[in-house]
Amino acid sequence: CGKDDGPMPEDEFLVIAHRGASAYVPENTLASYELAKDLDSDYIELDIHLTKDGELVVMHDQDVESTMNASGKISEFTLDELKKLSKTSRYKDDKGMAAKGHAEMYAVPALREVFDQFGDRMNFIIELKNPEDYPGIEEKLMELLEAADMIGADGDGHPKAVIQSFSEEGLEKIHALNPKIPLLRLISFEDGEEAQLTAEEIEKLQTYAAGIGVSYEALTEPFISYMQQEGLVVYAYTVNDQETALTMKNLGANGIHTDRPDILEK
Ligand code: G3P
Numbered sequence: 001c002g003k004d005d006g007p008m009p010e011d012e013f014l015v016i017a018h019r020g021a022s023a024y025v026p027e028n029t030l031a032s033y034e035l036a037k038d039l040d041s042d043y044i045e046l047d048i049h050l051t052k053d054g055e056l057v058v059m060h061d062q063d064v065e066s067t068m069n070a071s072g073k074i075s076e077f078t079l080d081e082l083k084k085l086s087k088t089s090r091y092k093d094d095k096g097m098a099a100k101g102h103a104e105m106y107a108v109p110a111l112r113e114v115f116d117q118f119g120d121r122m123n124f125i126i127e128l129k130n131p132e133d134y135p136g137i138e139e140k141l142m143e144l145l146e147a148a149d150m151i152g153a154d155g156d157g158h159p160k161a162v163i164q165s166f167s168e169e170g171l172e173k174i175h176a177l178n179p180k181i182p183l184l185r186l187i188s189f190e191d192g193e194e195a196q197l198t199a200e201e202i203e204k205l206q207t208y209a210a211g212i213g214v215s216y217e218a219l220t221e222p223f224i225s226y227m228q229q230e231g232l233v234v235y236a237y238t239v240n241d242q243e244t245a246l247t248m249k250n251l252g253a254n255g256i257h258t259d260r261p262d263i264l265e266k
């Protein structure tokens with residue numbers, strides 16, 4: 001069952017750097033992960049897709065418009081093409097850093113490069129984006145996690161790699177490949193709706209997941225504590241102001257996804 005498979009810490013409040021320290025440098029870049037590390041984030045969250053040449057690559061959107069001067073889907077480009085495009089356009093959202101000579105750090109990273117650079121010093125929450133559009137992505141991810149020695153716990157007992165997704169099917173495939181990897185199911189609720197799950201939905205989650213990720217607006221104290229009693233940790237996304245971060249902590253959430261991993265420091 002999910003909760004025994006590689007426990008997420010139940011008694012710590014995790015600060016998860018959402019797409020890296022993405023409030024300060026372009027999201028999902030080596031630069032944003034470096035800053036997330038410097039700001040002592042507990043985990044780095046990132047989003048993965050498959051390129052035309054079968055590389056696991058880190059970007060949020062499935063198409064390239066929002067981050068490059070180009071159009072089309074990630075799956076229509078090779079990793080090299082994406083790297084050239086992202087370096088020359090230096091990310092539309094460059095926040096002034098590319099001009100200071102850091103463009104190399106902004107090239108779209110392959111997931112293996114992220115693990116090469118950070119695997120021995122950071123832990124990751126890896127989001128499978130649109131896995132239904134990338135047949136075989138689950139197997140590729142598992143192969144890479146094994147090759148990069150990212151399966152299992154770090155010296156503090158925290159899982160080095162956790163996988164999350166809105167796709168139940170994608171998570172179930174991962175669970176079938178290796179039931180020891182902690183999985184988080186992302187669940188969205190309608191605007192203004194409080195989080196709630198039926199007993200049947202919770203039972204289903206318990207067959208493969210260690211916990212859930214829910215938009216902070218939907219979270220309530222009774223819901224969080226009910227999930228925890230059922231053995232499921234609860235992370236709130238995406239919290240970018242300190243007051244809300246403290247509210248989530250007080251409600252008993254197990255952590256927050258934030259673009260500002262220094263959110264609790266001031
Ligand atoms: O970590 C939760 C969050 O990442 C899900 O939303 O769109 O930022 O990937 P999104």
Ligand code: CA
Pocket residue numbers: 045046047127
């Ligand atoms: Ca994400």
